[in-house]
Amino acid sequence: xxxxxxxxxxxxxxxxxxxxxxxxxxxxxxxxxxxxxxxxxxxxxxxxxxxxxxxxxxxxxxxxxxxxxxxxxxxxxxx
Amino acid sequence: xxxxxxxxxxxxxxxxxxxxxxxxxxxxxxxxxxxxxxxxxxxxxxxxxxxxxxxxxxxxxxxxxxxxxxxxxxxxxxxxxxxxxxxxxxxxxxxxxxxxxxxxxxxxxxxxxxxxxxxxxxxxxxxxxxxxxxxxxxxxxxxxxxxxxxxxxxxxxxxxxxxxxxxxxxxxxxxxxxxxxxxxxxxxxxxxxxxxxxxxxxxxxxxxxxxxxxxxxxxxxxxxxxxxxxxxxxxxxxxxxxxxxxxxxxxxxxxxxxxxxxxxxxxxxxxxxxxxxxxxxxxxxxxxxxxxxxxxxxxxxxxxxxxxxxxxxxxxxxxxxxxxxxxxxxxxxxxxxxxxxxxxxxxxxxxxxxxxxxxxxxxxxxxxxxxxxxxxxxxxxxxxxxxxxxxxxxxxxxxxxxxxxxxxxxxxxxxxxxxxxxxxxxxxxxxxxxxxxxxxxxxxxxxxxxxxxxxxxxxxxxxx
Numbered sequence: 001x002x003x004x005x006x007x008x009x010x011x012x013x014x015x016x017x018x019x020x021x022x023x024x025x026x027x028x029x030x031x032x033x034x035x036x037x038x039x040x041x042x043x044x045x046x047x048x049x050x051x052x053x054x055x056x057x058x059x060x061x062x063x064x065x066x067x068x069x070x071x072x073x074x075x076x077x078x079x
Numbered sequence: 080x081x082x083x084x085x086x087x088x089x090x091x092x093x094x095x096x097x098x099x100x101x102x103x104x105x106x107x108x109x110x111x112x113x114x115x116x117x118x119x120x121x122x123x124x125x126x127x128x129x130x131x132x133x134x135x136x137x138x139x140x141x142x143x144x145x146x147x148x149x150x151x152x153x154x155x156x157x158x159x160x161x162x163x164x165x166x167x168x169x170x171x172x173x174x175x176x177x178x179x180x181x182x183x184x185x186x187x188x189x190x191x192x193x194x195x196x197x198x199x200x201x202x203x204x205x206x207x208x209x210x211x212x213x214x215x216x217x218x219x220x221x222x223x224x225x226x227x228x229x230x231x232x233x234x235x236x237x238x239x240x241x242x243x244x245x246x247x248x249x250x251x252x253x254x255x256x257x258x259x260x261x262x263x264x265x266x267x268x269x270x271x272x273x274x275x276x277x278x279x280x281x282x283x284x285x286x287x288x289x290x291x292x293x294x295x296x297x298x299x300x301x302x303x304x305x306x307x308x309x310x311x312x313x314x315x316x317x318x319x320x321x322x323x324x325x326x327x328x329x330x331x332x333x334x335x336x337x338x339x340x341x342x343x344x345x346x347x348x349x350x351x352x353x354x355x356x357x358x359x360x361x362x363x364x365x366x367x368x369x370x371x372x373x374x375x376x377x378x379x380x381x382x383x384x385x386x387x388x389x390x391x392x393x394x395x396x397x398x399x400x401x402x403x404x405x406x407x408x409x410x411x412x413x414x415x416x417x418x419x420x421x422x423x424x425x426x427x428x429x430x431x432x433x434x435x436x437x438x439x440x441x442x443x444x445x446x447x448x449x450x451x452x453x454x455x456x457x458x459x460x461x462x463x464x465x466x467x468x469x470x471x472x473x474x475x476x477x478x479x480x481x482x483x484x485x486x487x488x489x490x491x492x493x494x495x496x497x498x499x500x501x502x503x504x505x506x507x508x509x510x511x512x513x514x515x516x517x518x519x520x521x522x523x524x525x526x527x528x529x530x531x532x533x534x535x536x537x538x539x540x541x542x543x
Contacts, residue, residue, distance in 0.1 A: 010433075010463070011435055011463040012435075012463040012464065013137075013138060013463075013464060043433045043435065043463045044424065044425075044433035044435060044463055044464075044465065044466055044467040045433075045465070045466050045467070046432075046433050066138065067138075068118075068136070068137050068138070068464065
């Protein structure tokens with residue numbers, strides 16, 4: 001059970017990278033601090049950075065890159 | 080009934096334009112096939128079409144942009160033609176080719192025409208050849224900086240320095256003097272090199288207070304007819320939000336020249352289908368300059384239909400089916416004034432934040448001179464995966480002042496619960512003296528938005 005779950009505030013398409021040809025913002029095992037950008041969600045052709053609202057080590061990304069996400073769905077699990 | 084060679088039309092699009100195309104096909108007696116992604120199975124177009132077929136997951140790249148999936152859908156349903164709508168694959172030359180190669184009819188120009196007019200430099204050269212004025216600038220990429228500065232002097236400052244490989248406003252610099260030019264141009268070149276892998280830059284005159292004016296044409300491969308102009312100067316981040324026909328800025332002399340130049344350009348490329356030739360218009364000098372051609376039906380086509388009385392979508396389908404133009408230039412008379420506003424699922428009081436959600440109560444405006452092209456119904460969940468356009472409210476009246484009053488009336492009748500929409504923006508805009516007087520240009524709206532946030536918030540408050 002993750003200690004903290006970062007949820008997407010908006011629905012859309014979930015991206016782990018800032019651009020298709022760039023590496024992901026974060027990988028499993030990375031440390032994140034509150035305010036770090038962990039993903040981008042594209043909603044109606046506009047792109048929004050999702051920032052972590054907790055500190056910890058990333059244990060999982062429950063959604064794959066470029067897949068649909070619902071508002072309130074967990075996108076990063078922290079330990 | 081067959082219209083030319085088309086008896087069953089597949090719509091390779093979604094949203095309000097899919098609804099619009101289904102209506103045109105039905106008016107022509109043509110059966111319809113609506114493709115849909117997993118996110119669109121409950122869409123209005125799917126409910127309306129004669130047949131429907133799933134083409135993949137919500138992401139456009141895996142559905143509405145998947146050429147193979149769309150061609151397979153056409154084969155599986157026995158469709159003989161494909162209408163691409165706007166956006167998605169509508170200006171994809173490879174798609175137009177693939178449709179033709181599959182033995183189907185593409186409702187639009189050939190892949191070659193799309194390729195030619197889609198290449199900015201080639202389209203500009205084509206316009207020059209047809210004696211259509213283009214924005215003064217360098218002939219292609221500039222080499223020597225001192226030579227370029229001399230040319231910039233001749234054109235007159237300010238000039239725009241643009242990356243040849245750029246787009247979407249990236250890599251643009253504006254120089255006000257020769258000194259500035261000589262410091263900015265190398266900078267722009269190295270930035271372009273870093274961003275696009277190509278340091279090529281070219282220069283264009285800055286048209287300070289330009290209006291965006293465009294001419295609607297229909298061609299059958301030989302003849303071309305124009306349907307007068309639209310003005311779309313109200314833009315936010317280069318996206319049109321409010322369109323009118325005719326433009327209130329043109330006199331008859333300029334209007335005739337503008338429309339004639341659009342016909343000349345379309346004829347020079349043997350244009351087939353519906354197309355729009357876009358221009359910048361300089362109020363101060365009365366000069367107009369070609370910017371680009373859109374080789375598809377446009378979002379704002381209804382304002383033209385309202386003043387001219389023709390169904391442009393039906394005509395483009397008939398032409399694709401092999402018909403000659405059914406309209407001659409003498410048949411096309413512009414009457415009255417039309418205004419369209421784009422109802423987007425965005426919150427104009429919150430930096431136009433997209434607002435997908437579920438439609439609650441819906442009251443559609445109606446009555447004389449009002450048209451509402453949309454995809455809404457109560458309970459409809461607007462998906463977050465596509466653009467935010469929900470519909471277009473179009474009004475017509477005998478003149479512009481009456482059309483503005485009618486727009487106010489129609490907006491008052493419109494109620495879309497459950498979503499934030501751009502309706503309050505238009506209610507606030509209707510109070511602008513500049514807008515009412517038609518004193519606008521392409522860079523008018525953005526500063527107005529900054530200065531009128533409270534007015535928009537107040538309108539939003541009185542709607543909820």
